[in-house]
Amino acid sequence: MKEMQTTETQRTQSIWGPKPLRALCLCGLLSLLLLAGCARKPQESTPALLMLDWVPNTNHTGIYVALEQGWYAEEGIALEVLQPGEGSTPVQVVAAGKADFAISYQEEMTYARAEGVPAVSIAAIIQHNTSGFASPQAKALTRPKDLEGKRYGAWGSPMEEAMLEALLACDGADASKVEFVNVGWADYFVVTERDVDFTWIFYGWTGIEAGLRGAPLNIIMLQDWAACVPDYYTPVIATSESAIADRPDLVRRFMRATQRGYEYAIAHPAEAAEMLIKHAPESDPELIRRSQAWLSQQYQADAARWGEQKLEVWQHYADWMFGQGLLTKNIDAAAAFTNEFLSR
Numbered sequence: 001m002k003e004m005q006t007t008e009t010q011r012t013q014s015i016w017g018p019k020p021l022r023a024l025c026l027c028g029l030l031s032l033l034l035l036a037g038c039a040r041k042p043q044e045s046t047p048a049l050l051m052l053d054w055v056p057n058t059n060h061t062g063i064y065v066a067l068e069q070g071w072y073a074e075e076g077i078a079l080e081v082l083q084p085g086e087g088s089t090p091v092q093v094v095a096a097g098k099a100d101f102a103i104s105y106q107e108e109m110t111y112a113r114a115e116g117v118p119a120v121s122i123a124a125i126i127q128h129n130t131s132g133f134a135s136p137q138a139k140a141l142t143r144p145k146d147l148e149g150k151r152y153g154a155w156g157s158p159m160e161e162a163m164l165e166a167l168l169a170c171d172g173a174d175a176s177k178v179e180f181v182n183v184g185w186a187d188y189f190v191v192t193e194r195d196v197d198f199t200w201i202f203y204g205w206t207g208i209e210a211g212l213r214g215a216p217l218n219i220i221m222l223q224d225w226a227a228c229v230p231d232y233y234t235p236v237i238a239t240s241e242s243a244i245a246d247r248p249d250l251v252r253r254f255m256r257a258t259q260r261g262y263e264y265a266i267a268h269p270a271e272a273a274e275m276l277i278k279h280a281p282e283s284d285p286e287l288i289r290r291s292q293a294w295l296s297q298q299y300q301a302d303a304a305r306w307g308e309q310k311l312e313v314w315q316h317y318a319d320w321m322f323g324q325g326l327l328t329k330n331i332d333a334a335a336a337f338t339n340e341f342l343s344r
Contacts, residue, residue, distance in 0.1 A: 051084055056081075058273075064081075067279075126204075129222050148173050167220070189213065
């Protein structure tokens with residue numbers, strides 16, 4: 001009751017103090033209120049769509065780390081991640097403007113560039129090719145020459161025949177003596193048990209899985225035969241020429257968050273694996289953990305920074321593909337990739 005009886009002047013003085021300070025206090029309070037209002041207002045985010053090349057796996061860990069850590073949100077990006085659909089490749093989708101970013105690989109990108117598809121690689125997820133031709137250990141296929149007279153489980157790409165021809169020739173063998181059996185994307189463990197002798201796999205996933213299953217394998221790693229077959233980036237992150245020209249800031253912000261994600265996965269593979277497991281409920285958690293431990297050393301490998309791409313790798317691979325008759329025309333290798341959006 002005593003407060004209600006206070007005069008207006010007394011109330012003002014009790015709140016604001018002596019008259020000379022009133023204006024200053026009022027301005028200060030208004031400024032604080034405005035700042036508080038700005039802080040409460042949610043930041044507008046730019047929607048962006050990333051299309052994967054397959055189901056979520058350890059090739060994609062850095063992306064899911066960046067999502068879990070809120071790094072895309074920090075960059076003002078509301079990122080949606082989708083798995084590929086039927087009838088088109090991620091590169092075709094991104095080049096058509098139906099996705100902002102896509103996971104691809106250098107072979108697919110080179111084919112696309114030769115056909116005039118305006119897609120550009122903006123980062124190498126893994127620095128060197130970690131694939132090879134794998135077979136159950138009991139078959140004793142340990143070098144290219146051992147593959148003569150064997151059945152190969154193919155998925156139907158002309159690249160397979162060219163790669164096997166170059167690989168076997170390097171070991172003085174004849175690839176025409178290899179029987180191709182089209183198995184599509186069938187499971188390695190199923191087809192090598194009943195249909196074929198060997199297939200082409202990524203060691204960082206299927207090779208690790210073989211160890212978990214107690215199904216030891218031999219794998220002829222392409223890296224080990226680099227004198228005869230070219231190294232290449234697989235996978236890579238792609239965007240379109242129009243995105244680079246018209247929305248470079250979005251590309252830069254996306255790559256800043258993504259690079260942080262992969263750098264974290266390199267430094268903290270165990271923690272990164274747990275983040276991926278949340279987004280890959282259908283995969284074996286232990287496979288993800290072991291794959292992540294192995295792949296964390298492969299993301300950057302001997303490069304100066306994660307994501308770095310070299311002109312000579314793109315040029316050598318394109319020249320090799322063209323020489324093998326896999327391209328209708330050679331490409332401008334320098335236009336197929338850029339390091340512009342990598343930090344540091």
